[in-house]
Amino acid sequence: MNATIEANLSMNEIINEAIKIIEDFKDKGYLILGIPQHNLIPDELIYAAGFFPLHLTLVGKDQQEIGDEFLSPTTCPYSRATIGFLIEKHDLYSKIDFLLTGPFCNGVQNIGNYSEYYEIKTIPFIVPYSKTQQSFEFYINELNRLKLKLEEISSNKINESYLKDIINKYNKIRSLFREINKYRQINPSKITGTELYYLIHQFFICGPDFVIEKLQDFRNNINYREEILTNKRVFLTGSGICLGDNFYEFIEKECGGLVVGEDMWSGYDFYRTDVEISDNLIINLAKKYFLDCINGRMVPDPRIKYIFKFYKESNANGIIYHILKYCDSYSGLKNEFKMSILNKNIPILEIERDYAELNKGQLKTRIEAFLEMIS
Ligand code: SF4
Numbered sequence: 001m002n003a004t005i006e007a008n009l010s011m012n013e014i015i016n017e018a019i020k021i022i023e024d025f026k027d028k029g030y031l032i033l034g035i036p037q038h039n040l041i042p043d044e045l046i047y048a049a050g051f052f053p054l055h056l057t058l059v060g061k062d063q064q065e066i067g068d069e070f071l072s073p074t075t076c077p078y079s080r081a082t083i084g085f086l087i088e089k090h091d092l093y094s095k096i097d098f099l100l101t102g103p104f105c106n107g108v109q110n111i112g113n114y115s116e117y118y119e120i121k122t123i124p125f126i127v128p129y130s131k132t133q134q135s136f137e138f139y140i141n142e143l144n145r146l147k148l149k150l151e152e153i154s155s156n157k158i159n160e161s162y163l164k165d166i167i168n169k170y171n172k173i174r175s176l177f178r179e180i181n182k183y184r185q186i187n188p189s190k191i192t193g194t195e196l197y198y199l200i201h202q203f204f205i206c207g208p209d210f211v212i213e214k215l216q217d218f219r220n221n222i223n224y225r226e227e228i229l230t231n232k233r234v235f236l237t238g239s240g241i242c243l244g245d246n247f248y249e250f251i252e253k254e255c256g257g258l259v260v261g262e263d264m265w266s267g268y269d270f271y272r273t274d275v276e277i278s279d280n281l282i283i284n285l286a287k288k289y290f291l292d293c294i295n296g297r298m299v300p301d302p303r304i305k306y307i308f309k310f311y312k313e314s315n316a317n318g319i320i321y322h323i324l325k326y327c328d329s330y331s332g333l334k335n336e337f338k339m340s341i342l343n344k345n346i347p348i349l350e351i352e353r354d355y356a357e358l359n360k361g362q363l364k365t366r367i368e369a370f371l372e373m374i375s
Contacts, residue, residue: 025207032051033099033150034100035054036056036100037204039293042285044170044275045163048163049151054092057243058244059355060081060085061355062084067082067084078240078327087114089118099112099118100124104297105329123153126138130298131290139286140283140286143286170275174274176219178271180218184260189227189233190228192228193259194252200271231374231375233318233374234316235262235311236261237264237303238264260315269293296333303337307341317375320349320370324354325354
């Protein structure tokens with residue numbers, strides 16, 4: 001594989017950039033709202049209310065171990081690592097003024113349960129588990145409640161036309177990501193999964209203004225790149241991959257594969273659809289972030305409806321089903337989900353792991369054998 005990874009800064013460079021950006025936002029009077037991952041809350045609404053939406057996306061082995069002192073090792077590694085970063089007052093997370101939490105899943109609930117240890121005030125938000133008309137209305141009420149709460153804290157009434165501008169900006173970013181993603185889906189691809197992974201995480205912690213120009217430059221230079229000739233093309237599904245987790249790099253650099261698509265909230269699900277601009281903006285946000293989300297926490301699992309389409313579009317030759325150990329959201333309906341894939345005769349490799357990576361050698365052997373089989 002010979003693609004250059006020119007979009008990528010190292011994890012530390014990205015974090016240092018984010019710290020500078022967030023300090024600037026604070027100087028301008030913005031408050032920083034830490035939001036748990038999973039694409040269930042509209043950044044646009046938070047931004048329009050005078051808050052910088054900082055996605056809690058940092059993970060790491062050392063912080064997972066700090067989290068072990070607070071949570072049982074049979075809780076998801078994401079929640080333990082996030083607690084670790086918050087407890088150690090990491091330079092980025094120490095800028096957070098408020099934390100949005102709620103019973104999204106056990107992991108996110110656990111992060112909120114320890115808020116007094118980090119001395120950060122919380123703003124509760126409830127996301128229902130099923131997509132009925134009643135739960136849709138409940139979610140819209142939650143958005144309206146959140147809007148009022150943010151306005152009260154920031155003394156900044158959300159202006160409809162400003163919210164529209166922000167939504168337009170986010171739609172522009174999503175459309176750039178979609179455009180770039182096409183160069184990963186085509187066979188041969190011109191970009192790697194690792195490159196998109198870093199670009200998305202830059203957006204998650206550096207915000208829209210930083211990333212928009214970067215995406216435009218990246219898109220404009222793709223045609224000058226060499227093609228990536230490989231049949232070891234895999235599609236990723238399952239628990240999200242956060243910043244500090246090297247899973248994309250592991251598959252691509254160490255095992256020789258190419259991640260040509262994913263349905264995760266930490267990837268394609270973030271940018272695959274836009275928010276409509278006409279009529280009621282709160283309802284439009286609710287449609288995108290609740291009705292249209294394909295997060296594995298929802299019941300029934302919405303991924304089953306979409307995965308074959310995404311898999312085909314990405315010209316992949318097999319699926320890696322990635323589960324963070326003890327992540328109930330992506331293991332609860334595992335059998336049904338797996339059977340739906342196997343029934344279509346698509347090769348699938350199931351992997352359960354955490355950030356400690358004690359079994360890296362074994363993992364490499366399994367992934368390499370799978371890649372060999374599908375190529
Ligand atoms: S979806 Fe899974 S990995 Fe993410 S916080 Fe919830 S339980 Fe943890």
